[in-house]
Amino acid sequence: MPDCVYNARDLRYKSKFGAVSAGEELHFSIALERQIHCSAAFLVIREDSRPEEQYIPMYWSGMNGPDGEWWSISYAAPVPGLYWYRFEYDTPWGRGRILCGERETGTADGNVMFQLTAFDPHFRTPDFLKGGVMYQIFPDRFNCSGAPKQNVPEDRILRTDRENLPEFRPDAQGIVRNNDYFGGDLKGIEEKLDYLKSLGVTCLYLNPIFEAHSNHRYNTADYTKIDPLLGTQADFESLCQAAHARGISILLDGVFSHTGSDSVYFNREGRYGAGGAYRDANSPYRKWYDFKSWPNDYASWWGIDTLPQVIEEQPDYLNYITGPGGVLEQWMRAGADGWRLDVADELPDGFLDALRERVKAVNPDAVIIGEVWEDASNKCSYGQRRRYLLGKQLDSVMNYPFQNAVLDYIATGNADGFCDRILTVLSHYPKQVVDVLMNSIGTHDTARAITALAGEPCGGRGRDWQSEHCLLPPERRAYGVTLMKLAAVLQFTLPGVPCIYYGDEIGMEGYGDPFNRRFYDWAHADEELRGWYRALGKLRREYPVLRDGAFVELSSGMGCVAYVREKGDQKLVVIVNRNDSPMDFYFHPQYYGLQKIIGHTPELDRVHLDPLSCAVLASP
Numbered sequence: 001m002p003d004c005v006y007n008a009r010d011l012r013y014k015s016k017f018g019a020v021s022a023g024e025e026l027h028f029s030i031a032l033e034r035q036i037h038c039s040a041a042f043l044v045i046r047e048d049s050r051p052e053e054q055y056i057p058m059y060w061s062g063m064n065g066p067d068g069e070w071w072s073i074s075y076a077a078p079v080p081g082l083y084w085y086r087f088e089y090d091t092p093w094g095r096g097r098i099l100c101g102e103r104e105t106g107t108a109d110g111n112v113m114f115q116l117t118a119f120d121p122h123f124r125t126p127d128f129l130k131g132g133v134m135y136q137i138f139p140d141r142f143n144c145s146g147a148p149k150q151n152v153p154e155d156r157i158l159r160t161d162r163e164n165l166p167e168f169r170p171d172a173q174g175i176v177r178n179n180d181y182f183g184g185d186l187k188g189i190e191e192k193l194d195y196l197k198s199l200g201v202t203c204l205y206l207n208p209i210f211e212a213h214s215n216h217r218y219n220t221a222d223y224t225k226i227d228p229l230l231g232t233q234a235d236f237e238s239l240c241q242a243a244h245a246r247g248i249s250i251l252l253d254g255v256f257s258h259t260g261s262d263s264v265y266f267n268r269e270g271r272y273g274a275g276g277a278y279r280d281a282n283s284p285y286r287k288w289y290d291f292k293s294w295p296n297d298y299a300s301w302w303g304i305d306t307l308p309q310v311i312e313e314q315p316d317y318l319n320y321i322t323g324p325g326g327v328l329e330q331w332m333r334a335g336a337d338g339w340r341l342d343v344a345d346e347l348p349d350g351f352l353d354a355l356r357e358r359v360k361a362v363n364p365d366a367v368i369i370g371e372v373w374e375d376a377s378n379k380c381s382y383g384q385r386r387r388y389l390l391g392k393q394l395d396s397v398m399n400y401p402f403q404n405a406v407l408d409y410i411a412t413g414n415a416d417g418f419c420d421r422i423l424t425v426l427s428h429y430p431k432q433v434v435d436v437l438m439n440s441i442g443t444h445d446t447a448r449a450i451t452a453l454a455g456e457p458c459g460g461r462g463r464d465w466q467s468e469h470c471l472l473p474p475e476r477r478a479y480g481v482t483l484m485k486l487a488a489v490l491q492f493t494l495p496g497v498p499c500i501y502y503g504d505e506i507g508m509e510g511y512g513d514p515f516n517r518r519f520y521d522w523a524h525a526d527e528e529l530r531g532w533y534r535a536l537g538k539l540r541r542e543y544p545v546l547r548d549g550a551f552v553e554l555s556s557g558m559g560c561v562a563y564v565r566e567k568g569d570q571k572l573v574v575i576v577n578r579n580d581s582p583m584d585f586y587f588h589p590q591y592y593g594l595q596k597i598i599g600h601t602p603e604l605d606r607v608h609l610d611p612l613s614c615a616v617l618a619s620p
Contacts, residue, residue: 006030006087006098006106008114009423019117019377019389019430022080026116029072030087030098030106031064041071041089045116048082048385058087077118080390082378084113103420104427117377117428120391125432126367128249128337129396131547132202133492133537134499138444139206139230140181140215141519142502143188151228153213153271156181163521165470166215166514168463178214182519186231190239197246199505199530200537203497204243205251205340205369207444209236212260213271216444216517218342219260219307221271223320223327233334240335249337251367254328256321256355257346258301258309266308268295277308288317301346312351322354332362340438344370344394345381352393369438370394375401377428389433396436399496401425403441406494409561410487411453413578419556419563426495426551435548437496441487441504444517448510449487449501454480458511466511481507482612485532486576489598489614492536493565493574495551505533539597543618545570560585560609571619575599577609584608585615595620 006029007013015027032038041058061072077083087098087106100114101107144162152158157167157180167180186209196204208217211225226233240250261268265285267276277286278295288310290299301307310317321327328339339359341347347355359366370388372379376397379386388394405421408414426434442449447458454476456469472480484507491498502508503518506525510516540546549567556562559579565572573594575585586606587594593604599615600608607615 004105005032008100008104009427018427018434019119020077021121021123022077022118023121024118025074025076027072027074028058028087029061029070030058030089031068031070032089034067034069036089036091036093036096038069038071038089038091041087043073043075043085044088045075045083045085046113047077047079048084055088077116080118080120081387082385083116083118085116086113104424115378115428117389117430119389119430123391123430123432125395125436126338126365128365129203129367129436129497131540131544132497133200133540134203134205134251134438134497135196135199135201135502136205136440136443136499137189137207137502138184138517139186139189139209139217140184141517142184143192143520143522144183145185145187145191147185147187147231149185149228149231153228155179155213156229158183162519163523165467166517168467168514178216178514181215181229183229184519185229186226186235186239190235190242193242193246193248196248198537199500199533200541201248201500203249203251203337205438205499206253208253208255208342213262214260216513218255219258219262220255221260221263224330236331237334244335250335251338251340251369252331252336253342254339254355255342256310256312256351257343258307261306261308268308284316287311288314301343312348318351318354322351322358324358326358328355328358329362332359332366336366337363338367338369338395340369340371340398341394342371344388344397345372345379345386348382349387349393352388356393367395367436368393369396369398369436372397373400375425375428389429391430394433396433396438398443399425399437399439402437402439402491402494402496403446406441406487406490407449407452410483410490410576410578413559415556415559415561415578417556418561419553422494422551423553431548434495435497438499439491439494439496440499440501441491442501442516444501444513446516447512448508448516449504450477450480450484450507451509451511451516453483453487455509455511463515466515470510470515472509477507477509480509481526481529484529486578486612486614488533488536489574489576489616490561492540493546493572493616495549495565498536498540500533505530535598539616543570543572545572554588555585564591569619572597573617574614575607575609575617576614578612580611582608582610593620594618 043056046053058071058073061070064070089096098106100112159182170176211222211227212219259265264272266278268278277283277289299309376388409418503520507529545565545567549565552564554562562575584606594602594617597616
């Protein structure tokens with residue numbers, strides 16, 4: 001008899017793993033014991049937006065050994081959406097229920113239903129990301145070309161001491177102004193394209209590059225202009241052309257839920273003359289913003305008054321961004337291959353629908369990636385379920401659930417639940433989304449990966465403490481490099497696309513903003529770690545199974561994680577030993593004859609792993 005009454009990840013119980021296309025027929029089966037004398041069984045299912053449940057009778061479908069039996073039903077979700085289901089069955093002693101327990105197996109306890117994601121049958125995601133490597137650049141902090149710049153505002157502090165920390169202390173007015181700049185620019189990025197190519201990079205994601213009056217540039221001042229310290233539109237076009245010639249695409253950061261107060265649109269600070277929504281009651285931009293009482297009482301992003309919120313579905317704003325010849329089209333015509341959307345969960349559906357329509361009209365192969373920190377398949381925001389991944393909005397998301405799973409396992413050695421967290425995402429997301437997931441282990445919004453793995457936990461300590469602990473002691477640094485290598489192996493071999501946060505490949509350190517945004521340390525690179533990343537980039541080039549192969553869990557416990565990526569006859573087995581002691585990992589006979597890529601050469605039925613090490617093995 002099967003181990004459980006129902007398992008949503010087992011093809012014996014659910015005929016397809018993961019999300020399905022609307023209209024695609026699924027076969028569900030439950031395994032019951034003969035001794036309960038089941039007389040009827042039901043699939044109970046509800047479409048997320050509707051209150052009523054549908055009871056669908058199941059049929060007896062055969063014996064399951066001498067003491068068990070199968071009950072089955074075929075079902076097709078009629079329209080794209082999220083569906084919730086459970087099973088019920090009748091016995092002489094009453095009705096039983098099967099709900100969702102740990103690892104999506106059936107349980108009689110609790111009230112959690114199983115999730116079924118049904119996406120639009122026409123949903124496709126771009127091929128150019130699949131199997132590649134992404135690289136995220138914080139533009140001010142990567143590389144300075146030294147090219148002269150025009151029209152740079154005088155209130156910017158231009159730093160030449162690039163080895164030092166960004167400014168983090170408030171000024172005399174108690175304000176952290178984020179107005180110190182280290183000189184990274186677009187031409188500087190272009191100069192390093194061959195270096196990025198050597199890492200196996202196929203896609204660059206740039207944090208905001210539009211004119212803005214802070215070094216992070218998330219307070220947009222003018223969507224139609226490149227920030228003067230970064231260069232010009234011609235420089236951007238040159239970067240795109242040079243990148244494309246090397247097989248590297250360019251993604252831009254779209255910050256569309258708010259602008260800066262210091263912008264041509266709002267102009268609270270008066271930098272742009274007498275116009276703007278704050279200074280001119282008749283400004284064409286005034287209706288973009290939600291003024292409770294003009295001009296000083298207005299809605300702002302998370303209450304930060306320098307970031308006034310826009311009304312994204314206001315027709316003039318919507319047209320400005322998503323209309324013909326608008327912001328999206330301007331920069332895609334200039335060479336951008338897609339967009340990463342800042343705070344996508346704060347953008348309303350109407351805006352996302354219009355954005356996708358315009359982006360795909362300009363380039364059907366462009367990609368749209370949303371910043372969503374949770375499971376994006378069932379995310380609720382502003383009182384409603386979001387439909388990001390059903391086929392009409394996003395192609396992909398920043399995969400923070402994977403990031404958390406990788407870092408938690410590598411930092412603590414607790415392998416229990418690692419694969420469960422991975423499989424939860426894989427079972428909820430459409431496969432075409434999975435293949436282009438943006439898999440980071442660090443970003444501009446999180447601590448540097450090596451610091452998260454080997455540093456003292458920050459524990460809510462302030463910036464003064466963080467600045468004093470930016471660099472690890474030598475022994476912890478060496479330990480951190482070892483852990484980074486293990487984390488990177490997972491990052492590069494899990495489903496989706498690994499995204500290197502600039503400098504992670506040389507072990508740059510730091511807690512949160514701004515210490516995770518230091519200038520790239522070109523003079524003191526950790527060449528051992530950089531070489532490791534280059535080898536992993538080569539691995540992705542040489543093994544197409546990493547492009548879209550299935551993920552199969554082999555083991556997850558006792559400090560060891562093992563899984564296989566497989567497609568057809570090609571198999572790539574990944575084993576990570578997070579223990580401080582060596583171990584031998586034994587294979588099922590179907591994996592005999594594997595060949596070494598990383599780690600020790602395997603014997604027929606096993607491979608040896610040193611402490612804190614890994615093995616990557618491939619079918620012949």
